[in-house]
Amino acid sequence: MKKNYLFNVLFLAVSFVPCLTGTAGVAEADVPEAGKCYTLRACTQNSLCIQEEVDGSLTVAEYAPSNRCFWEFVPTGQPNRFYIRNLTTGHYIQSTNLANSTKVGTGTLEVEFYVGKNETSGYKTTGFWYFSSTDNAVFDKVSDETKGLNKDGGSSNVVAYMCGASRNNSYWDIEATDYVYEVHPFMCSEEVGTVTYKYEINASSGKNVAVSDDGLLLLQDAGADSRGQSWYFVGTSNADGGYLILSAANHKVVGPDNRLEDYTAEATRWCVSEVSKDDGKFYVFHPYGTEGKALTVDGDSLFNFSILRSDFQLGHKIYNLPCGALGSTYITGVGMEGAAVLKPIHYPLSTLNRAGTGVEQNVSKPSSWYTFFTQDRGRLSRGQSFDLSVTLSGVPSEGSELTAYFDWNADGVFETSVPLAANQNGYAASVDVPSEASLSDSRMRIRLTDNGMTGAEDDVNGQTLDLVISTADASDGYMVKVNASAADRGTVSLTPEAERYEGGTQLKACAQPLGNAKFVCWREGRQVVSLDTAYTFNVDHETTLTAYFSPKTSDVPDGIGQVVSESGALVEVEAGSQYINIVTDAPVQDVSVYSVGGARGPVSFKTGIRFRLDRRFLHRKGADFRKEYNRQSFYQIESDKYKIIFK
Secondary structure, eight states, X not given: OOOXXXXXXXXXXXXXXXXXXXXXXXXXXXXOOTTOOEEEEESSOTTEEEEEOTTSBEEEEEXXXXXXXXXXEEEOSSTTEEEEEETTTOOEXXXXXXXXXXXXXXXXXXXXXXXXXXXXXXXXXXXXXXXXXXXXXXXXXXXXXXXXXXXXXXXXBEEEEEOOTTOGGGOEEEEEOOOOOOOOSSOOBSSTTOOSSOEEEEETTSXXXXXXXXXXXXXXETTOOOTTOOEEEEESOTTTTOEEEEETTTOOEEOTTSBEEOOOTTOOOEEEEEEEETTEEEEXXXXXXXXXXXXXXXXXXXXXXXXXXXXXXXXXXXXXXXXXXXXXXXXXXXXXXSTTEEEOOXXXXXXXXXXXXXXXXXXXXXXXXXXXXXXXEEEEETTOEEEEEXXXXXXXXXXXXXXXXXXXXXXXXXXXXXXXXXXXXEEEEEEEOOTTOOSSEEXXXXXXXXXXXXXXXXXXXXXXXXXXXXXXXXXXXXXXXXXXXXXXXXXXXXXXXXXXXXXXXXXXXXXXXXXXXXXXEEEETTEEEESSSEEEEEOOSOEEEEEEEOOOOTTSOOSTTOOEEETTEEEEEEXXXXXXXXXXXXXXXXXXXXXXXXXXXXOOGGGTOXXXXXXXXXXXXXXXXXXXXXXXEEEEESOSSEEEEEO
């Protein structure tokens, strides 16, 4: 589902119907008349009307002005034959020449219907109408051979079904009414001067409604910084006085001459209606109570509305999360190269395999259409460019679009979009980092979808991937540092040494373990970049490399058969083929058992470990052995898979 931040609701076209007042009539028609408005009510339940859904399907619902349930009958020139047209969308009811119980919808094709009344007495359907398209073999008589509009008994769908006199759900009442359809493409603030909901007004040209210095409305590129580019609305409905359109910057109202003016009680109010253009969905404003000229800005009168974030949201960089559905194809890699890249994002991360002998990249199909990746972050220099590359798990579905979005001013709004084009390696695009980009963290959003929606926050049928980036001022050269994961485990060095390095300079990072510690890997953040103690690379971005070492255990017993003296205590360890014997003359407070791999766990007597104290066998089952003895202790353990540490 789509969030309420964008109100590009799926509506289709109709020429403007003036704001009308009055209540719905209930006069029964003998024969539908051209030019009149009707509701089509179910014979079985008069409150249920046929309506057109957003997707063009027909359903029944309780009568409401907000439903698209207003119809007209357009004569075709033959008796009782009409095109049945929805007054709100301009669509026509399509053919009923379908298999029984098949859903009927609307479309742009004019389909002729026979509108017949059941004159047979003795039926509940007597006096009610049926609607059968004339492309049926039989359409002009009350009969099960006639296929017409039917209220599905198991759902709210309108389907094709037989029109015998006993088929109650195939008959309808035709009631004349006023056209009082009410659209709600925006939420209104309660009063002038109080802005509860703030919007951009988006024109069909892709530009936004803004205001010139002298108060005249004009169109500017989306995202342009212009006074008066945010708006709010005050009002209840078209029927109840229409709406005021006000600038959120100064609370002035839009007048009939396309100019802002001070608010008065006589200020211009507007009615809003739905229209379409080239399959796009838009709204038109007309002055309330008249058929006056539609609000037109720079030749464009078709608008949509995008709700803007509050000052709190903007100040805290609160991003909107898209709704949608996960597609079969997903993002498997993101790369960044070029002069602007101070630190690239690594997606996915390279990590050690389970054995610690190699590096692997694991990226599986996500569980959701939205992923926020925070394990690595990128850094870019202002005023320069970089190449963005993306790889996918497979060939995307037809009509798919891959787009990157950027929030350069770090206010939680993606003001820049960059489409990615296919190449031999995947998808790529060149991205310019503005010189005025905010010096703070923001997001890059990569969006894969095949639903034709292109906004950063629109629904997806595919995947949305958010990544963290920051910007910094450009500088000469790159800074490279090396660290050790722990100073007592190993040392590191970098050659040649310098404060900054030119791009392309070859460097060598070396790691030297201390004692019996072992070198594990070099990491850049959480990204494993090398398993070699000597790592040679060419500089192309700023980085801090960390050498990771295993724990250093030279100062504790690291093998069976060693004698350890600590604080006057003597511990002797003897290893046999089946037994490990430990003798100490000191009180034993704690015995810890470790696997060869270094993992410590409770002393498990279920694995065959037995302790012998003063030559008496104590076979215990349970937790750690924790008891203090003030005499010589002798232990025997039936395993060669453990190391023993005494305290």
